[in-house]
Amino acid sequence: MSMEPVDRPQSGSAPAPPVTGSPDRVLVSVGMAAVVAVVLWAWLGEESFDSASSTSLAWVLSNFGWLFVVAADVFLVLCLVIAFSRFGRIRLGEDDSEPEFGNLAWVAMMFSAGMGIGLMFYGVGEPLTHYLAPPPASGVRPESGAAARTALEYSFFHWTLTPWAIYGIVGLALAYAVFRKGRGNRLSAAFVPLIGARRAESWQGRAIDLLAVFATVFGTATSLGLGALQVAEGLDLTVGVSVSQATELIIIAALSAAFVLSAFSGLHRGIKWLSTLNIVLVAAVMVFVFLFGPTVYVLDTIPASVGGYLQNLLPMATRTGAFSDHAWLGAWTIFYWAWWLSWAPFVGTFIARISHGRTIREFLVGVLLVPSGATVVWFCVMGGTALRLESTGQADLAGAMEDGVEASLFAMLDALPIGTVTSFIAMILVMTYFITSADSASLVMGSLTSRGALHPPSWLVVAWGVLMAAVAAVLLVVGGLDSLQTATILVALPFVVVMLLLCWALLRELRQDPAAGPGRHHALHGLQDVVRTMVGDVVAERDRARHHRLRRAAKARRDSDDGA
Structure with missing residues (x-):
């Protein structure tokens, strides 16, 4: 690693990060060409692509599953240590700066970018799946009370603290580099403490940014593909449009056109307004299900399942394929950790972009606890209602699951009053999450490929968004959900190493910040x-x-x- 001198933060001011910038032609050309090449290979050479990806996936799961598990644990522990250490007092910007966005808008945008589509897709489907076929390591009997508790515990494990810790580390490193040190809003800017400022601007920095672009493209394409599958299922149940690949492709094209309009409206209008609308609609659907579903049962599940999750967090977080079912871990936990890692450049960069003026402690506590708390309530209300309806025989949700996980949400809503209306609202929610996810991810990729500009050229943002939608469409056509999951895990593997090095760079720089107060030497x-x-x-x-x-x-x- 380079031992070049690192620019140190000043206690009273920070240089301004670049607001606009011209595209990095090399990075744009190489990144787009590589993505297009993968898309063409998947489209034209379907059999060879499927064979290569399946073989690679098996090799990754067999040899590097442990790495995903260990890395996820490191990120969670590090977030907690930094948040409650002397570094928590450092402000992401000048010492007297104020937050750019209010708390409601900040949380809404963070949540919409982070995992909105995924929660709509898996909020009912994952607890039901674990209830009908519990994780092998749990040792519980299917369709029992213990299976219901285990189903919610594993849903919390996959969707709350750990994924948001992954996002939090990237977001903190970037927010510090951009607003505290005045560098560009790109991942390579956070590696200056390790490779030096000159190398961060050279091919080494471009290689890091290119990996981030790749991870963002395929991680977001997975979410967009899930959204298209669920919208198609919703159209089938609400208006009778049959589910087909043509329908899914039309949905992707239509929503991509809506994303283009949102992208041109800017961060303070399009993404902010749609994200706030998402929060309102999600709250409305959740309150409706809570009131007209098994209310008392849901209230019982919240403390019981949260307590079980916290009690079993360490065993779940350290479980690898050594003593349990390797295939199950690959299909669930390892896939999720890879998915969150592939989303980390996008969500982390976006969270950093909207977090100017907050302290590190405020940032990490907000990123870890607020979305995690909302996710717990979502799974208990939506997933808990589905478990109760299935266990009491009030609805045949297991039969609906035969059509795919995407059908579970609409089957649950259909078992409650005005099911058609709530299913339509849920479908609208998936659409708006699709738009905000594509919009946010495209903004991030535009920033990564325009030398870290906070407001990259609109044409570049749109180009990345269209390319991302094309990846989702092609992967859906050639392999469906399995193809999306495989691509996510394969792209995330090299990014694990990048993320671990990012932790080192972040700690190295925080220790030199005067705003953190006296360090170990002074103590x-x-x-x-x-x-x-x-x-x-x-x-x-x-x-x-x-x-x-x-x-x-x-x-x-x-x-x-x-x-x-």
């Missing part, structure tokens, strides 16, 4: 002063005691002489 000096004072007091007290003894001895001799 040791203070301890030495205390020890010296204590030793001095002891020595002085010993001298005083010796002086008193001598005076008493002298007085005793005088008294003895006088008596004689």
